[in-house]
Amino acid sequence: MDLLVSEDDSSSSESVHATRLMKSVRLHGVEEDKKGIIHPEDIQQTEFKDSDSDNNQNEKEEDEDEEDFDNGPGPLGQNDTPAIKSQTQKHKVTTSASVILNRLPPSQSQVVQKITQESTIKITIRCQPIGSTPQLSPTVFKISETQPFGTLVKFINKKLRKSLKDKNDTIHCYVNNSFAPSSDEIIGNLHKVSINLYQIILRGSITNMKSTSILLRTMNL
Amino acid sequence: MSDLNCVWKLTLHYRNYPEDYLLPLPTYQTLESHWVNQLKESCYVQHGTAKPVMILSKQDSSDLWNSIKHHDYELFWSNMPKIQSRNSRRLKNIPIRLYLPASDKVVDLPVTAYDSEDTTVTLGQALKNVLPDLFPSVRTNIIAKPVLHGVTIPLETPLADLYYEAIYIDGFLHVSIVLIS
Numbered sequence: 328m329d330l331l332v333s334e335d336d337s338s339s340s341e342s343v344h345a346t347r348l349m350k351s352v353r354l355h356g357v358e359e360d361k362k363g364i365i366h367p368e369d370i371q372q373t374e375f376k377d378s379d380s381d382n383n384q385n386e387k388e389e390d391e392d393e394e395d396f397d398n399g400p401g402p403l404g405q406n407d408t409p410a411i412k413s414q415t416q417k418h419k420v421t422t423s424a425s426v427i428l429n430r431l432p433p434s435q436s437q438v439v440q441k442i443t444q445e446s447t448i449k450i451t452i453r454c455q456p457i458g459s460t461p462q463l464s465p466t467v468f469k470i471s472e473t474q475p476f477g478t479l480v481k482f483i484n485k486k487l488r489k490s491l492k493d494k495n496d497t498i499h500c501y502v503n504n505s506f507a508p509s510s511d512e513i514i515g516n517l518h519k520v521s522i523n524l525y526q527i528i529l530r531g532s533i534t535n536m537k538s539t540s541i542l543l544r545t546m547n548l
Numbered sequence: 549m550s551d552l553n554c555v556w557k558l559t560l561h562y563r564n565y566p567e568d569y570l571l572p573l574p575t576y577q578t579l580e581s582h583w584v585n586q587l588k589e590s591c592y593v594q595h596g597t598a599k600p601v602m603i604l605s606k607q608d609s610s611d612l613w614n615s616i617k618h619h620d621y622e623l624f625w626s627n628m629p630k631i632q633s634r635n636s637r638r639l640k641n642i643p644i645r646l647y648l649p650a651s652d653k654v655v656d657l658p659v660t661a662y663d664s665e666d667t668t669v670t671l672g673q674a675l676k677n678v679l680p681d682l683f684p685s686v687r688t689n690i691i692a693k694p695v696l697h698g699v700t701i702p703l704e705t706p707l708a709d710l711y712y713e714a715i716y717i718d719g720f721l722h723v724s725i726v727l728i729s
Contacts, residue, residue, distance in 0.1 A: 477569040505598035506588035510569050516656035 368481075448472040450518050452479065460498065461490040470514055477510030576698030579629040580613055583718060591631055593658065600631045611691035624717070626650050632720065636661050644707070646678065649692065655679070655725030661708040671710060684726060689690035695724045 449469040456462055463486060470479060484498050503506050506516055565572075572578050583665070586596040608627050615623035633639050639661045646655040659674045672696060675683040682692040687703055694701050696714055701723070718724050 423657065475569060503592070505592050505602075507585045508589060509571065509582060513654065513656070516654065519657055 392492055448515070450514055454483065463487060472513075472515035472518070474514050475510060476508045476512045476514055476517065480510060480516065552704070560695040568570075568638075579707060580642075583613070586718035586720070587631070590715075592698065593641045594639055596640050602693075604630060617697075628715075632712070636712070639708065639711070642707045642711050642721065643719055644674070644716075644723060646694075647724045648679075648723065649725050649727045659707060661711070666704075668706040668708060670703060671701055671705045672708055673704070674707055679725070682727075689728060691694075692725050692727050695726050696721060 374541045448471075450472055451467060451469050453465070454463045463483065470482075480498070480500050483500065487498055502517060512522055571582055571683075584601070588601045592598045604627075608630060611623055612627045614620070615627065641658040642661055643710045644657075644659055646657075648655060655678060657678050659669065659678070661669060661675075663669050670686070672683065673685040675694060676686050679692075683703075685688055685703075689700075689703065694703070696710070701710065710721060714721060
């Protein structure tokens with residue numbers, strides 16, 4: 328933007344000047360909010376603000392020079408235009424800088440912490456024994472999303488140990504009749520992969536979409 | 549014996565191995581079963597079923613395992629396409645795992661290769677979707693960068709291409725998220 332305004336231009340320079348004043352007021356508002364300190368040079372701007380708001384109320388038809396005189400205490404008096412120019416420029420830099428400041432990332436550890444936050448969501452698990460595996464009762468239970476799969480396997484093994492014929496048998500768990508996840512896999516992750524897209528419709532009376540079916544199989548080791 | 553300058557302090561545990569949470573002491577057999585299950589899982593993510601792995605012939609599956617055992621690149625890639633979908637449009641999801649920095653957490657979200665407007669999804673878009681705090685921009689790495697096979701991957705890379713070029717032996721794309729300090 329061309330910041331030089333010659334006073335010979337009558338109407339166009341007036342309107343440009345008015346908009347610039349508006350801008351400086353707006354920018355000044357940001358500045359004041361941010362710092363909360365008023366510097367000696369800022370006092371002049373405050374008066375600009377007042378005069379401009381008055382200006383808005385009393386219509387904008389006022390003469391540019393009169394407006395400048397309203398800002399009498401300004402150090403430059405009648406040659407006020409250059410002073411306004413420089414202030415406008417200065418504040419422009421400030422606002423653009425403040426935009427960048429707003430985008431500055433929070434500390435990295437915080438970001439990671441936010442992502443890895445513990446959640447309280449529970450996931451419904453439905454177990455289906457196959458082969459000679461004894462029935463688990465109840466077949467449906469809930470487990471926290473953040474638990475590793477190993478916890479579930481441990482829990483099922485504990486429950487079924489008594490009813491196993493051969494104590495050396497171990498229970499193997501398969502998600503959705505296809506794969507056995509590694510025991511450090513997080514149940515929430517498994518759930519997202521298996522449910523979000525494939526929407527298993529479970530057999531039996533439970534048609535809760537938020538459940539993962541797990542097949543149990545005994546294997547002789 | 550006692551070196552005061554040592555950096556690491558190691559604790560040796562000789563009992564109570566946490567076998568519920570860690571792989572049992574790896575033998576070839578346990579490694580193989582673990583790998584097969586991971587392969588099935590990645591296959592499940594791609595196709596919605598683990599059938600392509602299940603219907604591999606005995607010869608093919610043992611070839612695949614042998615190729616991994618002997619680091620045989622040619623043999624691996626002569627068998628792997630039998631599991632992968634030839635056409636990227638038929639991929640339901642890209643099997644991708646994101647390893648978060650400074651934590652033990654893994655993000656394992658389903659990511660599609662094409663968005664609703666049928667344009668290819670780039671790595672940057674996927675990362676921005678899943679981890680908007682770490683990847684505020686789709687094009688430039690600001691806070692963190694994705695590293696695959698030790699290489700920083702440009703965010704403009706289409707996921708489908710990445711999937712066909714850079715999967716690991718278990719069929720997943722294991723992407724480490726590295727913070728830019």
